[in-house]
Amino acid sequence: MSFSNVYDDMERAEAYATLAFPGTYYLAYRDLPALIARYVTGREALDFGCGAGRSTRFLRDLGFNACGIDISRNMVQLAKSIDPSGTYQLVDDCDFSAFEPARFDLVLSAFAFDNIPGFAKRVELLSGLRRLLKSEGRIILLGSTPEIYTHEWASFSTKDFPENRFAKSGDMVRIVMKDVEDARPVVDLVWFHQDYVNLFAAAELDIVAQFTPLGREDEPHVWLTETSIAPWVIYVLSQR
Numbered sequence: 001m002s003f004s005n006v007y008d009d010m011e012r013a014e015a016y017a018t019l020a021f022p023g024t025y026y027l028a029y030r031d032l033p034a035l036i037a038r039y040v041t042g043r044e045a046l047d048f049g050c051g052a053g054r055s056t057r058f059l060r061d062l063g064f065n066a067c068g069i070d071i072s073r074n075m076v077q078l079a080k081s082i083d084p085s086g087t088y089q090l091v092d093d094c095d096f097s098a099f100e101p102a103r104f105d106l107v108l109s110a111f112a113f114d115n116i117p118g119f120a121k122r123v124e125l126l127s128g129l130r131r132l133l134k135s136e137g138r139i140i141l142l143g144s145t146p147e148i149y150t151h152e153w154a155s156f157s158t159k160d161f162p163e164n165r166f167a168k169s170g171d172m173v174r175i176v177m178k179d180v181e182d183a184r185p186v187v188d189l190v191w192f193h194q195d196y197v198n199l200f201a202a203a204e205l206d207i208v209a210q211f212t213p214l215g216r217e218d219e220p221h222v223w224l225t226e227t228s229i230a231p232w233v234i235y236v237l238s239q240r
């Protein structure tokens with residue numbers, strides 16, 4: 001089976017567009033405002049893989065001039081219809097020529113790398129994004145941990161996909177989102193920490209900090225695995 005961008009599918013894109021920050025997603029975004037305040041100076045932000053604009057609007061609410069880019073026409077259309085005053089741009093794969101180099105203080109990638117195939121493509125994208133950073137700029141890459149595909153979560157189920165346990169970096173894994181009506185499994189590409197380390201080195205990026213947020217008992221969510229195993233990883237990256 002070949003891998004295609006699941007968000008090219010309009011039904012999937014519309015289901016995703018309804019998401020705010022429910023359940024397990026809350027954990028992905030919970031610590032970002034504090035991390036951004038700590039590691040990012042300046043207000044010019046690019047949201048790589050903006051989807052329906054959830055992460056772009058999040059950046060704007062933090063005070064950034066945020067531009068969302070995506071390769072999925074459906075997603076960009078949805079982002080524009082949800083937020084007509086926002087800035088969203090359709091781009092070709094690996095083509096950042098619409099932006100002059102050294103323009104951004106922050107490049108956020110929220111979940112986009114869960115769908116990008118292969119080491120070489122990832123390096124090309126990260127190298128391209130690195131060139132868009134100002135000298136003190138940061139890339140914040142938020143993605144799924146390998147463990148998300150092998151446990152049960154407030155917002156996700158993987159029990160029907162035991163084969164996920166044997167997946168290596170770049171392999172396809174399946175996961176069902178519980179917060180949307182579209183119950184068809186999402187096909188992602190898993191990526192392990194050591195391979196992220198290798199990827200960043202190849203893209204001439206340094207890891208400034210790394211976070212794996214856990215759920216807390218006092219939060220208003222019915223956590224399943226979230227208090228003991230992290231579903232998400234956040235890398236803060238700088239130019240080498």
Ligand SMILES: C[S@@+](CC[C@H](N)C(=O)[O-])C[C@H]1O[C@@H](n2cnc3c(N)ncnc32)[C@H](O)[C@@H]1O
Nearest residue numbers: 007049050051054055070071072075110111112
């Ligand atoms: C899971 S969605 C995340 C959307 C958004 N960042 C959020 O947090 O709601 C991932 C998005 O990355 C986009 N994407 C995948 N590969 C891309 C690429 N090479 N360039 C730009 N966007 C890409 C997909 O089309 C999809 O809309």
